[in-house]
Amino acid sequence: MRKRTAWIIGAAVAAAALGSATVAGAAGNMVVDDLTTNGGSQGTLSQADRDKAVQAALARVGPGTVTDVEGGDDPGSAYEVEIRLNSGSEVEVNLGPDFQVLNQGVESD
Numbered sequence: 017m018r019k020r021t022a023w024i025i026g027a028a029v030a031a032a033a034l035g036s037a038t039v040a041g042a043a044g045n046m047v048v049d050d051l052t053t054n055g056g057s058q059g060t061l062s063q064a065d066r067d068k069a070v071q072a073a074l075a076r077v078g079p080g081t082v083t084d085v086e087g088g089d090d091p092g093s094a095y096e097v098e099i100r101l102n103s104g105s106e107v108e109v110n111l112g113p114d115f116q117v118l119n120q121g122v123e124s125d
Contacts, residue, residue, distance in 0.1 A: 061087060065095070073097035073109035076117045080107075098123050 066085050077099055084098040093110040100106050106123035
């Protein structure tokens with residue numbers, strides 16, 4: 017009887033852990049940010065779009081740590097990527113809808 021109880025408890029713990037991992041994995045695939053395309057509407061930024069925006073921004077400014085990725089709120093900007101460069105300075109890179117770099121500048125929150 018004790019073996020059966022231990023097995024049931026083990027299965028319940030495993031199911032709970034698997035459920036939590038699934039929820040965390042799903043949450044990691046979407047980044048909820050202010051996705052604005054010149055309209056200021058709220059939305060989600062897919063992981064694929066986030067990755068493309070980060071890749072384009074880092075290719076422009078060089079190595080650094082990405083601190084934020086969101087939909088662009090500047091006119092014409094579809095994405096904004098904030099990066100802390102290895103030198104310690106922070107820059108914001110604005111990208112168009114096709115991930116082309118529109119401009120970059122010193123980060124100003």
